[in-house]
Amino acid sequence: MIVHDGYENLEGIKNAVVTIGTFDGIHLGHQEIISRIIELAKSVEGETALVTFWPHPRYVLGNNQDDLKLLTTFDEKAAILDQLGLDHIVRVHFTKEFSQWTSEQFIQRIIISALHTKRLVIGYDHRFGKDREGGFEHLKKHSNRYGFEVEEIPKQTIDDVGISSTKIRNAIEDGKVELAHDFLGRYYEINGEIVGGDKIGKTLGFATANIQVEEPYKLVPADGVYAVTAELKGQQYKAMLNIGYRPTVDGKTKKIEANIFDFNDDIYGEKIKINFIKRLREEIKFDSKAALSKQLQKDKEKAIQILNQHLKNHSK
Template identity: 85%
Template sequence: MIVHNGFENLEGIKNAVVTIGTFDGIHLGHQEIISRIIELAKSINGETALVTFWPHPRYVLSQNSDEMKLLTTFDEKAEILSQLGLDHIVRVNFTKEFSQWTSEQFIQRIIISALHTKRLVIGYDHRFGKDREGGFEHLKQHSGRYGFEVEEISKQTIDDVGISSTKIRNAVEAGKVELAHDFLGRFYEINGKVVGGDKIGKTLGFATANIQIEETYKLIPADGAYAVIAEVNNQQYKGMLNIGFRPTIDGKTKKIEANIFDFNEDIYGEKIKISFIKRLRDEVKFDSKVDLSNQLQKDKERALQILNLHRQKQ
């Protein structure tokens, strides 16, 4: 898959079959659209492209943009789309100036002139252009003049899936990572870098990898303990992870700490991917570090039961 930064110098996309959207999370509803454009591209010996916007339009247009977190960073989104079989991502820089483009400007400059689109597929009730003026009816009415065919994923299909990025964000914020999995068709994940910590976990018998997430807009699940799969250097390991302030040791800042089972390598500075399998419990303040250590042992035993069952289902 090729990521194009901007649309100004696009070339070489053959018989482009295109869709449009932010596609945060690449949930099952988004996957319906990607599957459809792949199917159409095969029928005309073409290539698929998603026109997406970065930063997310709400970060540019909303006064409360700091409150909004995203399910996927751009790199995560690109990796998932590549795995789904998409050929091209066209990343359009979303600015206030761009937000003033009319739907006709958007169609003429990007869909027609830049991409030479043969087929355009949009989700039910998708709107675009200034004041969200553009939509399926307009596209259908003018498709002859535009020179491409247009298709809308039906309301029934979208309703059957019953998914929105907002629903998934609400699930993740509540720690309901299993529900998020059902909506996404995969486990919710975070990607970060392993950084040095205070090594308190090691004194408790549970050494942890402290994870730093560089993208401040990335949605982090609710505080608490989770059973997880950790991926380091393309190898997967069972583990458990805590998100929170570590009240038993009077933690002052929120941390994300993973205890990777049967693992003792030095991975400082390495990239790590965490897949959330199930929430184990809330973060709790214990009476002593001994009590905390005993609870961590119970957490590990439960996490192993969950992760072994997960592996059997695969």
């Protein structure tokens, strides 16, 4: 898959079959659209392209941007789309000036002039252009003039999936990562770098890798203890992870700490990917470090049981 930073110098996309949108999370509803453009591209010996916007329009337009956390960073989104078989991502830099483009300007400059689109596929409720004036009816009415065919993914198809990025955010904010999995068709992930910590976990018998998520807009699940898998250097490991303030040891700052099972390597500075399998419990304050350590052993046993079942199911 090729990522194009901007639309100004596009060339060589054969018989482009295109869709448009932010596609945060690439949930099952989004995947319906991606599957359709891949199917259409095969029928015309063409290539698929997603026109997406970065940063997210709400961050630029100031509509409660402080409250918006995204399900996917751009790199995560690109990796998922690559796995799905998309050929091209066109990353349009979203600015206040760009937000003033009319739907006609958007179609003429990007869909026609830059991409030479042969077919455009959009979701039933997708709007674009200044004040969200553009939509399927406008596209259908003017498709002959534009020189490309347009197709709408019907309301019934999307509603049958019953998914929205908002629903997934709500599930993750509540720690319901299994529900998020059902909506996404995969486990929710965070990516970060392993940084130095205060080594308190080691004194409890559970050494941890402290994970720094660099993007402040990335949605981190609710505080608590989770059964997770950790991907490091191309290998996958079983682990449990705590998100929170560690009240038993008087933690002052929120941390994300993973205890990777049967693992002792020095991994400071390494990149790590965490897949959330199941929330085990809330973060609570214990009467002593000994009581906390005892609970952590129970958490580990429960996590191993859950992860063994998870790996068994995925090996079938």
